[in-house]
Amino acid sequence: xxxxxxxxxxxxxxxxxxxxxxxxxxxxxxxxxxxxxxxxxxxxxxxxxxxxxxxxxxxxxxxxxxxxxxxxxxxxxxxxxxxxxxxxxxxxxxxxxxxxxxxxxxxxxxxxxxxxxxxxxxxxxxxxxxxxxxxxxxxxxxxxxxxxxxxxxxxxxxxxxxxxxxxxxxxxxxxxxxxxxxxxxxxxxxxxxxxxxxxxxxxxxxxxxxxxxxxxxxxxxxxxxxxxxxxxxxxxxxxxxxxxxxxxxxxxxxxxxxxxxxxxxxxxxxxxxxxxxxxxxxxxxxxxxxxxxxxxxxxxxxxxxxxxxxxxxxxxxxxxxxxxxxxxxxx
Amino acid sequence: xxxxxxxxxxxxxxxxxxxxxxxxxxxxxxxxxxxxxxxxxxxxxxxxxxxxxxxxxxxxxxxxxxxxxxxxxxxxxxxxxxxxxxxxxxxxxxxxxxxxxxxxxxxxxxxxxxxxxxxxxxxxxxxxxxxxxxxxxxxxxxxxxxxxxxxxxxxxxxxxxxxxxxxxxxxxxxxxxxxxxxxxxxxxxxxxxxxxxxxxxxxxxxxxxxxxxxxxxxxxxxxxxxxxxxxxxxx
Numbered sequence: 001x002x003x004x005x006x007x008x009x010x011x012x013x014x015x016x017x018x019x020x021x022x023x024x025x026x027x028x029x030x031x032x033x034x035x036x037x038x039x040x041x042x043x044x045x046x047x048x049x050x051x052x053x054x055x056x057x058x059x060x061x062x063x064x065x066x067x068x069x070x071x072x073x074x075x076x077x078x079x080x081x082x083x084x085x086x087x088x089x090x091x092x093x094x095x096x097x098x099x100x101x102x103x104x105x106x107x108x109x110x111x112x113x114x115x116x117x118x119x120x121x122x123x124x125x126x127x128x129x130x131x132x133x134x135x136x137x138x139x140x141x142x143x144x145x146x147x148x149x150x151x152x153x154x155x156x157x158x159x160x161x162x163x164x165x166x167x168x169x170x171x172x173x174x175x176x177x178x179x180x181x182x183x184x185x186x187x188x189x190x191x192x193x194x195x196x197x198x199x200x201x202x203x204x205x206x207x208x209x210x211x212x213x214x215x216x217x218x219x220x221x222x223x224x225x226x227x228x229x230x231x232x233x234x235x236x237x238x239x240x241x242x243x244x245x246x247x248x249x250x251x252x253x254x255x256x257x258x259x260x261x262x263x264x265x266x267x268x269x270x271x272x273x274x275x276x277x278x279x280x281x282x283x284x285x286x287x288x289x290x291x292x293x294x295x296x297x298x299x300x301x302x303x304x305x306x307x308x309x310x311x312x313x314x315x316x317x318x319x320x321x322x323x324x325x326x327x328x329x330x331x
Numbered sequence: 332x333x334x335x336x337x338x339x340x341x342x343x344x345x346x347x348x349x350x351x352x353x354x355x356x357x358x359x360x361x362x363x364x365x366x367x368x369x370x371x372x373x374x375x376x377x378x379x380x381x382x383x384x385x386x387x388x389x390x391x392x393x394x395x396x397x398x399x400x401x402x403x404x405x406x407x408x409x410x411x412x413x414x415x416x417x418x419x420x421x422x423x424x425x426x427x428x429x430x431x432x433x434x435x436x437x438x439x440x441x442x443x444x445x446x447x448x449x450x451x452x453x454x455x456x457x458x459x460x461x462x463x464x465x466x467x468x469x470x471x472x473x474x475x476x477x478x479x480x481x482x483x484x485x486x487x488x489x490x491x492x493x494x495x496x497x498x499x500x501x502x503x504x505x506x507x508x509x510x511x512x513x514x515x516x517x518x519x520x521x522x523x524x525x526x527x528x529x530x531x532x533x534x535x536x537x538x539x540x541x542x543x544x545x546x547x548x549x550x551x552x553x554x555x556x557x558x559x560x561x562x563x564x565x566x
Contacts, residue, residue: 129425129426130425132425132445132446132447133351133354133425133446134351134353134354135446135447136351136354136357136423136425136446136447136448137351137353137354137356137357138353138447139357139447139448139449139450140354140357140358140360140361140447140450140453141353141356141357141360143357143361143449143450143451144357144360144361144364144450147364169447201514201558204512204514204555204558204559205511205512208512208555208561209449217556218555218556219555219556219557219558220555220556220557220558221557222557222558256556256557
């Protein structure tokens with residue numbers, strides 16, 4: 001048997017046969033009771049009447065059901081409009097009585113999903129924090145050993161351990177910024193007016209230290225710029241953009257951080273990113289070059305942080321036609 | 332964790348309060364390698380008692396973890412400041428939540444460092460804190476370059492080099508911040524405390540003269556493009 005998934009067709013299926021049967025019965029009765037001379041005229045009138053009534057009936061049912069379903073399509077439109085991370089409950093005040101159980105069940109599910117996401121983020125942040133002290137111990141010990149190790153092969157081994165530790169530290173910090181930048185964790189109240197140029201100036205030391213490891217010439221071009229933002233998230237954004245630029249720029253290359261009113265730019269003279277790959281680089285765990293170490297999280301974090309600031313993030317090629325230019329435009 | 336009694340005022344005395352044994356040992360090695368005397372404590376209450384008993388000047392800098400058994404780092408600082416002690420405190424925190432930093436500084440800590448950190452960063456911060464509190468400027472040196480603040484004399488190895496007053500001030504500032512990036516503006520602010528006007532270009536002139544004078548000192552005076560300079564040991 002054919003399954004009817006439409007409420008309208010279901011209603012027609014159950015309503016039309018009894019109406020038809022009733023009408024046919026009444027028509028047969030009228031036909032039988034009518035005087036024989038009038039039977040032809042009665043029959044014609046009845047058939048005509050039956051056709052008109054049946055069509056009117058179908059139209060009426062179709063119209064009333066469609067009308068009755070309108071709140072449902074409004075609900076669908078509202079849900080379709082939502083961002084994937086918007087887990088706020090659906091407003092039950094304006095839905096008809098019949099839909100209330102559905103909406104409240106939906107809200108229950110949304111709440112459970114929200115709690116799950118929250119628990120996952122809390123867990124992530126907690127683990128990352130717990131890892132910091134042992135990582136700090138490991139790093140300090142290895143740095144001490146590295147400074148004293150005279151034998152070339154042992155020194156190389158210590159250097160490798162230190163670089164693995166640095167990678168673990170970076171991953172841990174990225175997990176934390178990811179947890180922090182989750183839009184449902186982000187309250188607009190945390191945005192405050194701040195000087196972007198000062199924020200970059202405060203980060204110069206670690207960025208220079210990072211660039212020195214790869215013998216990259218890092219430069220700054222900072223003009224005063226006041227924007228509305230969260231200083232810790234923006235610092236994460238800057239760190240990740242510069243780290244990415246240094247990672248993909250060959251030794252002796254150049255990376256430049258520029259601040260203009262409402263604008264932060266990080267430019268490098270590395271191989272650049274082909275136009276058809278530019279959208280991809282902001283996705284989590286996507287890395288275009290397997291030969292370079294990385295988590296694939298850095299630019300996804302940059303994208304999330306730009307999003308919660310309502311800033312526009314673009315990737316293009318510098319005016320020189322060589323390398324990559326990341327631009328964050330604050331509104 | 333033996334307490335090493337102080338022999339004189341030449342070595343800096345640092346009290347490290349950290350309950351993670353591996354990190355505490357690492358901190359002690361990192362600071363000890365820079366001629367600092369380190370005393371390790373793993374418990375907040377014990378740290379509080381030591382600081383209470385220590386006379387003024389017995390401890391030069393306190394490196395203090397926040398999460399501690401006994402009482403936490405915030406409480407140690409609060410009690411310390413409540414007693415009126417001015418010893419500089421560097422907080423170590425595993426959390427970088429805004430509230431933690433703000434709360435630590437409100438309780439009277441002087442600086443904070445988020446774990447994990449580079450040993451060089453820790454040493455630089457501890458030195459900076461000690462210097463802020465020190466009555467007399469110490470002798471500064473890096474590689475073969477040495478500055479004696481008392482006699483205002485600069486030497487490269489055994490050779491005395493002639494510096495103008497401004498050049499001396501710039502070099503002293505760079506040496507005080509060795510291996511740290513300093514901006515041109517910071518240099519101007521440091522050498523002209525009385526608000527005189529000096530252009531950024533003038534700083535470049537002093538730097539290029541200094542580069543010639545300290546060429547043989549085994550140090551590099553790096554330019555950080557568009558920002559400032561960094562004096563470090565030559566590679």
